[in-house]
Amino acid sequence: xxxxxxxDTIVAIATAPGAGGIGVVRxxxxxxxxxxxxxxxxxxxxxxxxxxxxxxxxxxPVDDGLALLFRAPASYTGxxxxxxxxxGSQPVLQLLVERCCAxxxxxxxxxxxxxxxxxxxxxxxxxxxxxxxxxxxxxxxAARAARRSLEGEFSRRVEALAAQxxxxxxxxxxxxxxxxxxxxxxxxxxxxxxxxxAVEAMAELTAATERGRRLRDGLHAxxxxxxNAGKSSLLNALAGxxxxxxxxxxxxxxxxxxxxVRVDGIELTLVDTAGLREGGDAVERxxxxxxxxxxxxxxxxxxxxxxxxxxxxxxxxxxxLAGVPQRLWLHNKADLLGAAVxxxxxxxxxxxxxxTGAGLDALARRLRQAALGAAPAEGAFSARARHVEALRRAxxxxxxxxxxxxxxxxxxxxxxxxxxxxxxxxxxxRVAPDDLLGHIFSAFCIGK
Ligand SMILES: Nc1nc2c(c(=O)[nH]1)N(C=O)[C@@H](CNc1ccc(C(=O)N[C@@H](CCC(=O)O)C(=O)O)cc1)CN2
Ligand SMILES: Nc1nc2c(ncn2[C@@H]2O[C@H](COP(=O)(O)OP(=O)(O)OP(=O)(O)O)[C@@H](O)[C@H]2O)c(=O)[nH]1
Ligand SMILES: [Mg+2]
Numbered sequence: 216x217x218x219x220x221x222x223d224t225i226v227a228i229a230t231a232p233g234a235g236g237i238g239v240v241r242x243x244x245x246x247x248x249x250x251x252x253x254x255x256x257x258x259x260x261x262x263x264x265x266x267x268x269x270x271x272x273x274x275x276p277v278d279d280g281l282a283l284l285f286r287a288p289a290s291y292t293g294x295x296x297x298x299x300x301x302x303g304s305q306p307v308l309q310l311l312v313e314r315c316c317a318x319x320x321x322x323x324x325x326x327x328x329x330x331x332x333x334x335x336x337x338x339x340x341x342x343x344x345x346x347x348x349x350x351x352x353x354x355x356x357a358a359r360a361a362r363r364s365l366e367g368e369f370s371r372r373v374e375a376l377a378a379q380x381x382x383x384x385x386x387x388x389x390x391x392x393x394x395x396x397x398x399x400x401x402x403x404x405x406x407x408x409x410x411x412x413a414v415e416a417m418a419e420l421t422a423a424t425e426r427g428r429r430l431r432d433g434l435h436a437x438x439x440x441x442x443n444a445g446k447s448s449l450l451n452a453l454a455g456x457x458x459x460x461x462x463x464x465x466x467x468x469x470x471x472x473x474x475x476v477r478v479d480g481i482e483l484t485l486v487d488t489a490g491l492r493e494g495g496d497a498v499e500r501x502x503x504x505x506x507x508x509x510x511x512x513x514x515x516x517x518x519x520x521x522x523x524x525x526x527x528x529x530x531x532x533x534x535x536l537a538g539v540p541q542r543l544w545l546h547n548k549a550d551l552l553g554a555a556v557x558x559x560x561x562x563x564x565x566x567x568x569x570x571t572g573a574g575l576d577a578l579a580r581r582l583r584q585a586a587l588g589a590a591p592a593e594g595a596f597s598a599r600a601r602h603v604e605a606l607r608r609a610x611x612x613x614x615x616x617x618x619x620x621x622x623x624x625x626x627x628x629x630x631x632x633x634x635x636x637x638x639x640x641x642x643x644x645r646v647a648p649d650d651l652l653g654h655i656f657s658a659f660c661i662g663k
Contacts, residue, residue, distance in 0.1 A: 453474075459472050
């Protein structure tokens with residue numbers, strides 16, 4: 216664990232900027248009690264609310280409010296913490312911060328309170344990230360999920376898997392010590408079974424973490440299809456306003472158009488793209504290139520075809536779809552279908568009309584399913600792309616361990632298992648390089 220200087224005392228306004236009913240200045244560090252007591256002009260009993268006058272250097276009252284003292288280690292950061300709860304006036308709060316600094320505190324960096332909570336073992340890294348995600352949550356679903364991660368739901372699952380991997384490492388290391396004997400006689404079969412179980416647990420946790428990541432970041436869905444199929448019309452229908460230009464001529468959309476829309480409580484980044492077809496002028500070809508690049512990063516491709524001739528555009532998009540994790544096929548302009556000539560619909564496709572709105576409810580449900588996966592949202596925890604990536608790397612290491620075990624190259628298996636174990640450690644911060652911590656905490660707001 217990286218050691219940091221925590222013999223200094225930090226201070227920041229903990230409440231949001233702007234005028235408010237109440238505003239809180241928070242101090243953390245060894246001098247927090249003395250600084251707060253100097254400003255309040257009296258001693259403070261830990262975990263008691265005192266109604267006091269906050270005074271400046273000249274003894275003039277700055278404001279009256281409540282003072283709270285938390286003695287280490289029973290505080291958010293694990294250090295001495297003091298709070299001056301004043302009226303929510305920015306000038307008053309700034310005066311109080313300046314006074315704290317004159318008395319020996321220094322302004323906190325973004326996320327520094329939570330960083331200290333992490334460094335003092337009050338929160339692990341995934342929990343500290345969940346604090347920031349809770350604060351930034353866009354809706355109650357995301358907030359509830361962040362709350363579960365803050366409570367340690369995600370961390371416990373990561374740690375359970377890490378314990379499984381540790382047990383495997385111990386077994387493999389033990390076998391290495393008896394390298395002269397064949398693996399069979401050393402319980403190689405049980406080892407293989409334990410590794411399979413870990414692979415399965417890893418896959419399960421990765422899927423749940425993916426869902427948690429989508430709860431936090433939303434689903435990145437890219438609308439693609441042949442020109443004129445109604446992609447821009449669909450974006451407008453889902454966004455509820457005329458964001459994109461719609462026109463009868465094919466090749467209307469050239470550039471990417473991004474919209475954040477909420478569908479059924481899920482945040483979606485929807486991206487409208489240029490229609491894909493052979494040929495086109497230079498601008499249109501650039502548009503198609505951008506569409507393909509956007510697709511390569513998508514969670515979901517929403518493929519829009521013309522319901523009257525769905526086969527027509529399919530070939531043009533097929534190539535671009537390779538590698539996209541999920542696809543949703545739409546036959547748009549259903550309103551133009553005469554009942555008698557309906558072309559058959561493939562099993563997973565939806566028939567919609569961006570013009571009349573028909574089928575858009577069903578589409579919303581499918582988008583929600585795509586975002587959350589098949590599992591219900593109950594019990595969902597929030598997670599970040601960083602966590603998903605670490606789990607993916609861990610899964611690759613496990614795969615390498617499986618191959619190595621099959622080859623009876625136990626040193627390689629041990630090495631791969633160690634790699635997988637360390638990846639999990641980086642999620643909770645058990646193994647955390649300094650630059651990772653700096654990266655994570657600097658994205659917090661000041662005062663958190
Ligand atoms: N006024 C105020 N409200 C706040 C915070 C705060 O710092 N100040 N929080 C800050 O983010 C959150 C609450 N988080 C907190 C976490 C731990 C402790 C604390 O004193 N923990 C001790 C005692 C445990 C107990 O008695 O429950 C400990 O863990 O040992 C306080 C607040 C949200 N609301
Ligand atoms: N009848 C009917 N017309 C539609 C529907 N959706 C789109 N259109 C019409 O189809 C034409 C093309 O729509 P756009 O939304 O611009 O199609 P696009 O796929 O974005 O086209 P490009 O940007 O050129 O690739 C317009 O004239 C729309 O009004 C629909 O559901 N029903
Ligand atoms: Mg368009």
